[in-house]
Amino acid sequence: MSDGDSSDKDRGAPRRWAEGGPERLYVVTGGRNRPAERVALDLVALIVARGAPGPGAHPEQAAILRMCTNPLSVAEISAYLSLPASMVSVLVGDLIDGGQVEVRAPASAAALPQAAVLEAVIDGLSRI
Amino acid sequence: MDPQPPEPAPDAAAPLVIKILIAGGFGVGKTTLVGAVSDIQPLRTEARLSDRSLGVDDTSGVDQKSTTTVAMDFGRITLHDGLVLYLFGTPGQERFWFMWDELASGALGGVVLVDTRRLEECFPAIDYFERRRLPFIVAVNGFDGAAAHDAEKIRVALDIAPDIPIVQCDVRERSSGKHVLVTLVEHVLTLTTKPRRATGRSAVLATGRSGGCSPP
């Protein structure tokens, strides 16, 4: 990975620049990696592809679509692609905008999980 | 790669996800614990903290902005009924991991791993969970040669509330690691069935652990 110097320069750039078409989407190492306006995806947000990558797909995004046939967490995508989670979050964010993936966010931090879920976790752990 | 079904049904397929943090000082056994209980080989992910999240004033020029990369390993346990646990081991040497807000958000709780020979190294982790109001338990990793300690002595030394479980473990053992996780989830269950009360220990925090010196 390159260092983060160049990526910070784009912090104030307008957000909708990605509309110009897939070729302009990203230079992975030079683009923004922490868009302020989009909420970062949680590390355990599960990503599911809605279809196969098209012919012009950006390589990293095509890889994400291929590995997310079954739900996969942002953290796992990050590990398999050796990309920072923040960058995976950006790549996945544009796939979400394009309707190519769906995301299932983890349960809200504010609400503690229901007792039944916790009991299922305890039960599950004692079985494995 | 196989071609993919055009319209999978993600809602039906996506499991319920639970995130647990494994924290503690440098070399205390976090990665070992994650590896012992995980279905998969521990994986590695990183996040970049911009200097904004490091709390530095934004008045400096663009060129002076810096980022810190925080790496952490994680594992996954697939339980029955579409339940998946993700375990994240916080980086022990990294000074800035506690600034990583996304880490704690949505987490069920945390395990603070402790080596009794270097007790004070877990203070930042305990402070982190207390500040974030994230439920946690203490797991004492019994390294060879480290004397088994009385849990209540550890409680006093760590200055933690009486209801926080303290368990002895050997993180190299899968069954022991599982017991640690069950203890945490049971603790969270207790908190959900009891009304949460204010701890009112900020004064203690200010004079004790946060000072960075040895516990009273």
Ligand SMILES: Nc1nc2c(ncn2[C@@H]2O[C@H](COP(=O)(O)OP(=O)(O)OP(=O)(O)O)[C@@H](O)[C@H]2O)c(=O)[nH]1
């Ligand atoms: N004897 C013994 N060794 C252990 C035990 N737990 C961990 N170790 C060893 O201690 C070393 C450090 O363990 P790690 O799991 O890498 O510790 P960590 O907390 O992930 O370390 P950092 O990520 O570097 O902070 C490894 O060599 C482990 O094999 C234990 O219970 N007994």
Ligand SMILES: [Mg+2]
């Ligand atoms: Mg480690």
